[in-house]
Amino acid sequence: MFKRNLLFRTFLTFSIVVFLYSGLLMWTTIAKHYERLAYQNNSLNEQFLEKTSLSIDNRLEVLFTYINFLSEKESIDQYLREEDNEFASFSTLYDDLVNNLFSISQLGFNIGVAKDINGYIVSPDGYFLFDDYIKHLDLEKELYRIKNILSNKTNSTYEYIAGRDKSIMIIKQTQESTQKSIYYFIVFDNGVVLPDSLPNDTGMFVFGNQDSRLFEIGPPKELNLGLPKGRDNKGLVSSEKIDDQTFFMRRSGVIPSMTYYYSVPNTKVTALTKESVSSLIWMLSSLVIMGVGIVFFSSRKNYMPIKQILQNFDDHQDKNRDLLADQNELDFILENIKRINAANQELELEYSKSLYAMQEDFLKEVIFGATDNLAAKLSELQLTDYQNGGTLVILSLEGVSELEANLSEFNVLTLRKRIIQTYQASMNSQLFMPVAIDYRRFCLFFLEKDIREVTAVLEALKNLIEKENAVDITFTIANPIADIARLPHAYNEALSLLDVKYSFVETKIISTKSPAINNREDYNYSLESEQLFLNTLKTKNYGEGIKYIVDLTHDNFTKRQMNIHSTIEFKYALINTIKRSLNYVNKSFLEFSNSHYLLFEKITSNDSGVLEDAFVHIFTRVIQEVKAVNEGTDKTTPERIVEYLQENYQGDISLTAIATRFNLSESYVSRVIKEATGTSFKNYINALKVDKAKELLSTGKFKVNEVSEMVGCNNVNTFIRIFKQFEGQSPGQFMRDC
Structure with missing residues (x-):
């Protein structure tokens, strides 16, 4: 038996997780509660500001309409034009004020008119000298401030002076006809125009902007706060937090330069009541107890497979049982897993050579001349079908594709072998036995002895390899053999064909029956001529190589009168030279031709002029490729x-x-x-x-x-x-x- 350390640690870990999760859940609940409280408070504050600002805007709109109406009266024009105080004009102005003031009075406003502080103010209550009018309004304490504002001839359009019961807003207006200023003294009862109270005792209500304030209500210490810049939010209420205050703002629709502000302290988390604390503790305890119970039973259930594993291991331990009694479960399991892995590795070493690998090794030995006891080995390796020979093909893959450029030789071999195996699997039958000589050459041993059937298979295999891996492919087919013991002879025959593959018109699939390139009298290009060009590449005489190709193509395509058969054979001879040149620097002809497909399309023509121009350009590109490799521009x-x-x-x-x-x-x-x-x-x-x-x-x-x-x-x-x-x-x- 073992100590159940794993079970204990699992239970303890998940219990801690349950406790933390429960605490997080409770904290989230409390946070959501205060988030909802803050949202409710913000909604109430927004509703208050919107309702109050709309009410004041409505009153101000009526008031300004009245002032605009009054400023167009003839009595105002006459009043401004008189140099002295003429009581006759006062009477006319008084009548206009009284006759139109009824609706204004209902809104809590009263209006006085003056053109300077040294004369009279005409109001619905009568004519007053400036000082007497201010005393009449019970704003005697603000007299000096009002006179100072007017005597300085401020350019401000609106000025506001707050009183205890009444406040006064002074509006300066310039009449266009006389270019003289007139002052309207808007007197209003604070209790009628401004809100009676604020939703929050520590709140502050202001109508104004960063430079001046028209109305303001709130505790004195709050009134000293700076105001944020008002935002034109299309008549909607917006908010902004500054330090520990939240400002709700709405731009006035009547005075666009002014904004209604309502500032309140940010919503803070208040202390929980005893009842709330008790409820939270009870809920948290319930969650923890329920979670711990679930964890206990789930831990026991999940531990059962581990317990079964331990029991199975323990039943097979015949020695040192006393030493294992105090061992940790995981240590014990890991120790046994290591032991099993070690045994598996030994088995893998024993069976590393599969039947396929042993067959490949055997055929490679036969190809290189090991012919002892063939019948017994063929039977042992399930290769008896090959006893009566077949057809040997050498698959040569020249050049390295872009895909293979960064692979090691072993990985290139593995990749190419897998492509061949993929083809075998797609045919659902073993048409041939592949044997890798190295990553460049494979031997394909066919049971089929009909060269035409073998060629058809090779054509399909060629298309697959070219699609999967852009390298130059050559199949050389030896003559069929009647006995597997003749396999070395067939290999040497196919190898000899590979050595002279550029002597044939078609260099993809070659057999002894393939048509060879003949040295006809009507074109001048032999294998020796080709060797002269290849030597210019090896000696890096690139200019001489280009000149050689220009002279060669001009001599054959232009000066000589070749028939169509000679033209085609000469084309194949030049294409083979291109392949050999690219193979010299381990470049893929297939990739090269795809990169210059427009030039290679031209050589499908049999027109001598087109062919001469196309081959000169193609050989120029080939020489550039060789030069780039020789000068080290291609990094290893x-x-x-x-x-x-x-x-x-x-x-x-x-x-x-x-x-x-x-x-x-x-x-x-x-x-x-x-x-x-x-x-x-x-x-x-x-x-x-x-x-x-x-x-x-x-x-x-x-x-x-x-x-x-x-x-x-x-x-x-x-x-x-x-x-x-x-x-x-x-x-x-x-x-x-x-």
Whole structure:
């Protein structure tokens, strides 16, 4: 038996999770409660501001309509034109005021008219000298301020003076006909126009802007607050939080430069009552108890498979049972898994050579001359059908495609072998037995002895390989053999055809019956002539090579009168030369022809002029490809890997990432880096980081922790350790020595 440490830890872990989740749930509930409370308060405040501002806007609109109506009266014009105080004009103005004031009085307003502070003010209550009128309004304390405002001839359109019961708003207006200013004194009862009370005792109601305030109500300390800039929100209420205050704002529809403000303290979390605390504790306890119960039963249920595994392992442990009694479950399971894995690895080593692999190895031995005890081995490896021979084909794959460029030779072999196996699987029958000689050559051993049937299969296989992997393909077919012992002879025959494949018109599928290129008298191009051109590539005499092709094509296509058969054969001879030239630098003819398909379309013509021009351009491109490789513009895989490291050492780079990027194994990448740099992958990356760090530190512009981050070391202590390992001193000491 074992200690149930795993069961206990599982139960404890999930119990803590249940407790934390329950607490989070309760906290979320409380937060939602206060969020709802804040939303309700904001809604009430918005409704208050909208209702109050609309009410005041309506009153002001009626008032301004009345003032505009009054300013057009003849009595106002006469009053302004008189230099002295003429009581006759006062009477006319008084009558106009009284006759039109009824609706204004209902709204809580009273209006007085004056043109300066030294004369009289005409109001519905009579004619008053300026000082007497202010005293009449019980605003005697504000007299000096009012006189100061008017005597300074302020350009402000609106001025507001608040009183205890009444307030006064002074509107300055310039009459166009006389270009003289007139002042309207709007007197209103605070209790009628302004709100009786605010929803919040600590709130503040203001009508004005950042520069001036017309109306304001609120505690004195709140009135000193600065106002935010009002926003034109198309008559809607908006809000803005400043410090611990929330400002609700609505732009006035009557005075666009003014805004209604209502400011209240931000909603705060208040202390919970005892009843609320009791309810929360009860709910939290219920959740925890229920969760712990669920966790207990689910942990026991989930532990049952582990218990069964332990029991099965324990039943097979015959030794050291007493030592295992105090062992942890996971340690015990891991120990047994390691033991099972070790046994599996031994089995995998025993069976690493499958039947297919052994068949391939056997046929390879036969191809290279091992012919002892063939009948017994054929029977043992289930190859008796091949006893009576068949047809041997060598598949040659020249050049390396873009897909294979970053692969190791082993991986290229694996990829190409898989393509052949895919074809076999698609045919649902084993048409041939493939044997890999190396990644460039495969032997395909067919039971079929009819060359035409074999050629049909090879044609389908050729199309698949060209589709999956753009490399140059050649199949050379040996004559059928009557006995498997003749396999070495067939191999040598197919190999000899491969060596002279460019002597044939068609170089994809070649047999002894394939038509050869003849040296006709009506065109001048032999294998020796081709060799002269290839030598110019090997010796890097590229200009001479281009000149040779220009002369060759002009001599044959223009000067000679070739018939259609000679023209076609000469085309094939030049195409074979192109293939050989590309193979010289391990380039794929298929990819090359696809890259220049417009030029290759031209050579389908049999017109001598078109063919001459097309082949000159094609050979020019070929020479450029060869020149690029010879001059090293195509980087090798090790060079590309090192270049990648130098460009990406600052990031999160690993052998796995590099192997994935270049389609290589980690061990192969590690070996390539070691050979290319003379040190290990990790040391090379650290050396790059330190070199860059020295460059940055020597400028004196960056701190050590900043440089650490810039070179890809997120932990500054790790950076200091690496730097000290390479330079023998800390980054700080290096900076001081610079």
